[in-house]
Amino acid sequence: MGLLDKQFSDDNIILAKTEDLMNWARLSSLWQVGFGLACCAIEMMATSASHWDFDRFGVIPRPSPRQSDIIIISGTVTLKMAIRVKRLYEQIPDPKYVISMGSCSNCGGPYWEHGYHVLKGVDRVIPVDVYVPGCPPRPEALLEGLLKLQEKIRNETMVRKAVV
Amino acid sequence: MKTPQEIFEILKQKFGESVIGFADNKLLEFAIEIAPLAIAEVGYFLRDDSELLFDNLILLSALDDMTGKKVTEEDGSFRFEGGTLSVIYHIESTSSRHKIVLKVVVPKENAEIESVAYVWNHANWEEREAFDMIGIKFLNHPNMIRILMPYNWDAGYPLRKDYKNPEFYEGMKVPY
Amino acid sequence: MSVLKTEEMILNMGPQHPSTHGVLRLELELDGELIIDVKPHVGYLHRCFEKHCEALTYPQIVPYVDRMDYLAAMYNEFGYAVTVERMLGIQVPERVEYIRVIMGEFQRIASHLVAVGTYGLDIGAFTPFLYCFRDRERILSLFEMTCGARLLYNYIWVGGLSHDLHPDFLRLAKEFLPDFKNTLSELNNLLSYNKIFTERTANVGVLPLDTAINYGVTGPNLRASGLKWDLRKDDPYSIYDKFDFDIPVGQGWYGTVGDCWDRYYLRVLEMEQSVKILEQALVQIPDGNISEAIPKRIKPPEGQIYTRVENPRGELGYFIVSKGGLQPHRVKVHAPSFIHLGLLGELCKGHFVADVIAILGSIDIVLGEVDR
Numbered sequence: 101m102g103l104l105d106k107q108f109s110d111d112n113i114i115l116a117k118t119e120d121l122m123n124w125a126r127l128s129s130l131w132q133v134g135f136g137l138a139c140c141a142i143e144m145m146a147t148s149a150s151h152w153d154f155d156r157f158g159v160i161p162r163p164s165p166r167q168s169d170i171i172i173i174s175g176t177v178t179l180k181m182a183i184r185v186k187r188l189y190e191q192i193p194d195p196k197y198v199i200s201m202g203s204c205s206n207c208g209g210p211y212w213e214h215g216y217h218v219l220k221g222v223d224r225v226i227p228v229d230v231y232v233p234g235c236p237p238r239p240e241a242l243l244e245g246l247l248k249l250q251e252k253i254r255n256e257t258m259v260r261k262a263v264v
Numbered sequence: 265m266k267t268p269q270e271i272f273e274i275l276k277q278k279f280g281e282s283v284i285g286f287a288d289n290k291l292l293e294f295a296i297e298i299a300p301l302a303i304a305e306v307g308y309f310l311r312d313d314s315e316l317l318f319d320n321l322i323l324l325s326a327l328d329d330m331t332g333k334k335v336t337e338e339d340g341s342f343r344f345e346g347g348t349l350s351v352i353y354h355i356e357s358t359s360s361r362h363k364i365v366l367k368v369v370v371p372k373e374n375a376e377i378e379s380v381a382y383v384w385n386h387a388n389w390e391e392r393e394a395f396d397m398i399g400i401k402f403l404n405h406p407n408m409i410r411i412l413m414p415y416n417w418d419a420g421y422p423l424r425k426d427y428k429n430p431e432f433y434e435g436m437k438v439p440y
Numbered sequence: 441m442s443v444l445k446t447e448e449m450i451l452n453m454g455p456q457h458p459s460t461h462g463v464l465r466l467e468l469e470l471d472g473e474l475i476i477d478v479k480p481h482v483g484y485l486h487r488c489f490e491k492h493c494e495a496l497t498y499p500q501i502v503p504y505v506d507r508m509d510y511l512a513a514m515y516n517e518f519g520y521a522v523t524v525e526r527m528l529g530i531q532v533p534e535r536v537e538y539i540r541v542i543m544g545e546f547q548r549i550a551s552h553l554v555a556v557g558t559y560g561l562d563i564g565a566f567t568p569f570l571y572c573f574r575d576r577e578r579i580l581s582l583f584e585m586t587c588g589a590r591l592l593y594n595y596i597w598v599g600g601l602s603h604d605l606h607p608d609f610l611r612l613a614k615e616f617l618p619d620f621k622n623t624l625s626e627l628n629n630l631l632s633y634n635k636i637f638t639e640r641t642a643n644v645g646v647l648p649l650d651t652a653i654n655y656g657v658t659g660p661n662l663r664a665s666g667l668k669w670d671l672r673k674d675d676p677y678s679i680y681d682k683f684d685f686d687i688p689v690g691q692g693w694y695g696t697v698g699d700c701w702d703r704y705y706l707r708v709l710e711m712e713q714s715v716k717i718l719e720q721a722l723v724q725i726p727d728g729n730i731s732e733a734i735p736k737r738i739k740p741p742e743g744q745i746y747t748r749v750e751n752p753r754g755e756l757g758y759f760i761v762s763k764g765g766l767q768p769h770r771v772k773v774h775a776p777s778f779i780h781l782g783l784l785g786e787l788c789k790g791h792f793v794a795d796v797i798a799i800l801g802s803i804d805i806v807l808g809e810v811d812r
Contacts (some may be wrong), residue, residue, distance in 0.1 A: 135456045137463055138485055138808055139510035142554070143591060146580075149573035165456070179433050180414045181463055181484045184455050210503065212440045214495050215488045216422050216429045217413060220440045236591050319653050323746065325759050325772035352759070354746050358653055358669065365746075386656030389782040397490070412483035412811055423490060423770075 119257055126169070126195065127158075127253040130246070133168045133188060134161035138175025140202040140236040147239040157246055165191040170249070172242075173228075176204035176211060177219045189226045197253070199245050200228045203235040210235065265362045268294045271316065279306060295352065295367040300377045303353075303368055304404070307383035310355065318364070321384035322354040326394035328424045332372065343426040347372050349400055353380070370400065379405040397423040446472060453796070455484050461558065462807030464781075466796065473792045478785040482778075482810050489812040493771035498524055498738040499598060501771070506592040508773065509809040511554055512752045514547035514583070517596035519749040522677050523758040524598045526747055527740035535728030536600055537679045542613070542721050543583070543595065545714040549620070550579045551752035552707040555804040559704055560631050562801040563640050568631045575623050578616055585609060599734040614722055617715055624711060632705060641704060642695035645787045645799035649698070655783045659754025659776050661803055664690035664706045665698035671750040683720050685713045700802035707804070739766055746774075753777055753804060773812060777805040 116124075136144060148154045148161060162168045165188050177185055189198065200222050203209030208220035222228060229252060232245035266274075275283045275296060282302035286294055298306050310318040332347025353366040368377055379402035381388040391402045392411040399421035402408060410417060419430040429438055454465040463484035469477040492504050505520045506513040518540055525532065557572030580590045585606045587595040595602050631637055647657070652665045662669055670687045672680040688709035690702035742764040748757035754776025761770040780803045787799050 133456070138487075139507055139591060141462065142510060145558075146573060146577070150570045151574065151577045163457075176485060176487050178484060178486055179436060179438070180486070181455065182436055183434065184463075184484070188456055208440060210507070211487050211492070214492050216427070216438070216491060217486050217488050219436060224436060238590060321656055322748075322755070323757060323759055323772065323774045325770070327761060327770040327772075330763075330769070352744075354759070358667065361674075384656065385651075385654050385786075386779055386782070389778065410483075412486040414483070422488070423494075425494075 122258075123254050123256055127250040129158040130170045130197070130249070131162040131168045132159055133165045133171045133192065134163045135165075135171060135188065136174050137177065137181070138204065140174035140204070143236045143239055144172060144174045144201065144242065147242050152239045152243065154243075154246075157243070157250070159246065165189075166193065168192055169195070170197045170199060172199045172201050173205040173222045173226075174201045176209065177222045177225075178217050179219055180217070182219045182222075182225050185222065186225045197229045197249055198222075198226055199230045199232060199242075199249060201232045201242060201245070202237055203233060206231050206233065265360055266316070267362075268296065268364050271362070271364050272296050274316070275306065275309075278309060282306065295365040297367045297369065300368050300370050301403075302378070303366070304378040304380050304383060306366070307380045311383055316362075317357045317359050318355045318362075319384075320356050320358050321380070321386050321390075322356055322363075324351065324353055324380075324387055324390035324394065326351045326398040326400050326423075328398060329369070330425045341426075341428060344372070349375050349398055351377060351394060351400060355384075375400040376403055377401070378403050381405050397421060399424065448476060451793070461800070461805055464805075464807055464810070466784075466800075468793065468796065470793065475788050475791055475793065475796065478788045478796065480781050480784055482781065482807075484811065485807045486811040487808075489773070490771055493768055495767065497766045498740075498768065501768075502597060503592070503594045506594060507808065508775070508812055509751065509753065509756070509777070509806050510591060511806050512547050512551045513592050514543045514596065515551075515749065515751045516756065517593065518544050518678075519747070519751065519756045520758055521596050521598050522749060523745060523747040523760060524738065524740065527743075527745050527760065527762065528598075528735065528738065530599050530733055530735065532599060532733045533728045533730065534679070534726050536730050536733070538721055538725040539601060539605060539730065540596055541678060541680065541683075542718060542725070543586075545717050545721070546579050546582065546613075548714045548752045549711050550576050552711050553579075555707055555752075556627065556631075556704065559801040559804075560637070562797050563637060565631055565634070565637065568627060571623065571627060571630065575620060578619075582609065582613055582616070585612075597734060598738055600731045604730050610722055610725070613718070617719060617722075620715060621712075624708065628708065632708060638694050638701060640798055641700035641802065644700045644791065644795050645802060646696045647698040647703075647783070647787060651783075651786065652698070655786070656779045657754070657783060658779070659750065659752070660706045660710060661703055661754065661780055663687065664702040666690055671748055671755060675748065677747070677749055680717075682724075683717045685716050688713065700798050703802040703804075737766075739764070748774065751776060753806065753809070754780070773809075775809045775812060777807070777809040778812075781805050781810050 200206050205222040211218040212220055230245045230249045232241050234241050282299040284297040310316050329348045332344035334342055335345055336342045348369050349372055350369045356363040394400050396410045396412050420427055449470045451468040451470055455463040465481040467479040493501050505516045509516050553572040553576045557569040560568035584590050587593050587603055647665050649665045652662050668687050668689050690697050694701045740762045744761040746759045748755050757774030759772040760768050763769040788796050
């Protein structure tokens with residue numbers, strides 16, 4: 101915890117760079133849009149439930165996109181849904197992050213060839229920060245994806261976005 | 265409980281010309297072929313007759329028979345000229361437990377079938393799906409619009425064998 | 441006396457809504473808080489399953505079948521395998537049948553646990569959801585030890601299975617069952633008989649039997665309306681005739697027959713019956729070779745067939761038309777969720793907006809199966 105290293109031993113002053121402080125605050129409470137699409141949404145629910153407990157990373161589902169920080173695209177994005185996904189993304193206030201969960205939203209997954217109504221990768225409509233592979237990814241994989249996202253946020257500067 | 269053959273005899277006696285015959289299905293199932301515009305009338309009879317009581321439409325499925333003449337275009341794609349589409353109704357009676365299969369065949373150019381949505385409410389959505397996927401119009405249907413594909417989809421009916429996917433939809437690239 | 445007139449309001453619910461169980465859009469026509477009509481708009485998860493079937497060979501379809509009703513993937517495979525085996529006339533070894541039934545019933549419990557848990561969540565009780573998912577994880581770990589996957593298995597193949605059981609499976613499965621019975625009684629005390637819960641669900645969304653049949657409703661929703669109709673007994677497949685179990689039927693315990701509480705409680709009762717089947721199957725399972733009946737090449741004769749099985753959500757049927765090739769000519773799925781969703785408008789009429797959630801949760805739909 102780079103932020104808390106610099107605290108004085110006996111009183112309540114903490115010295116930190118603004119950047120570190122902001123990044124630390126951001127990465128520790130990433131509220132996600134409560135939004136499930138397909139099979140991966142069940143694994144996302146399992147990640148939030150008792151066994152894996154997403155809450156310990158500060159991720160809680162929030163029903164409204166206007167009060168959220170990240171959106172996990174959990175499942176197949178169809179052409180009919182893509183327009184709505186884009187609108188949801190636009191409603192999230194900045195800074196916002198996107199995790200693409202599972203093969204379908206990464207690249208179309210098993211539906212890439214004959215899926216006449218499947219969008220081949222959600223990155224065709226919105227920018228993606230972390231891709232989690234798997235069909236569906238295990239909850240551990242989603243947690244790893246979140247840790248990657250936190251690492252990315254930790255290294256952000258106000259000048260430009262960091263590349264992990 | 266009645267056999268399909270007995271039910272066919274009853275229907276033949278009642279409706280005459282509208283009941284075309286036993287359709288040939290080599291594996292396990294026999295279907296009674298009905299004229300496209302008589303299916304609702306037959307449906308009402310099957311549902312309400314005190315001996316038959318077919319109160320449950322299990323499944324309504326539409327299919328492209330792929331019978332037309334195959335025409336290959338210059339770019340390698342193909343389409344079928346002419347040919348038929350068919351709709352298959354599996355119906356059963358929950359009280360007397362008999363089951364039959366009805367079949368309706370229509371030409372592709374003029375694919376119109378009488379709707380059975382008022383006979384079995386279940387058919388409402390199934391017929392919309394058949395319209396959406398194969399492109400069969402059901403006459404006198406309460407709400408004949410697309411159901412699964414977007415309402416403004418204009419690239420045709422996806423489950424036809426000669427369906428071609430569009431390059432773009434609403435600015436999004438469709439093929440991989 | 442003139443009546444104060446109010447304007448009707450159209451309210452959109454979804455496709456992003458925490459209680460629509462996925463991507464479903466409901467168009468509610470309201471008069472104040474009262475519902476005049478509900479129009480479901482589906483297709484937001486239409487993944488072209490039927491088109492894929494026409495382009496793939498019979499064994500290749502199995503993974504796609506999984507992804508249709510992703511909460512009951514084992515049972516989808518089960519139904520598909522039974523259908524193609526009937527087309528080919530294959531008799532599978534007895535051990536395979538037993539393993540299929542065991543997996544199928546475990547899947548039924550897992551699926552009902554999600555249904556019951558998320559139903560509590562919709563109504564406003566968070567804790568039962570955690571209890572249900574805790575036990576579901578144990579079932580999923582049993583599946584995982586058998587075939588390596590947690591959610592979508594590709595386990596039941598045409599003519600056999602992909603793997604035999606893990607050596608520890610039977611022991612762990614037998615240990616799970618008594619624990620699970622305790623969970624069920626916990627769940628009943630926590631949620632089923634809870635005063636708030638019964639007030640929200642009893643006498644809400646009553647589905648009369650004749651309407652249910654006319655709409656083609658099947659499975660727990662039909663049985664909650666009072667008809668004893670279970671394909672495991674009424675149109676037997678596999679080896680369900682070897683087990684002793686009951687078919688629970690809705691009796692209007694807290695209100696009217698066929699209300700939301702009946703539909704909810706019927707799932708709890710069905711889990712009890714599944715435990716009963718499992719207790720017998722886990723003891724009786726014989727030894728044998730699980731892969732001896734898997735055909736090298738699947739090429740059914742020309743013709744058509746409709747076969748149905750009792751999926752956790754209702755009658756899952758496959759209508760397959762073969763033209764004698766390696767790929768089917770047409771596959772059409774009888775998807776129970778699709779049919780049940782068509783009923784929603786009928787059920788919601790005259791209720792309040794808050795009851796839409798209660799009704800939608802009680803019919804237990806999976807959008808992957810609605811849209812396919």
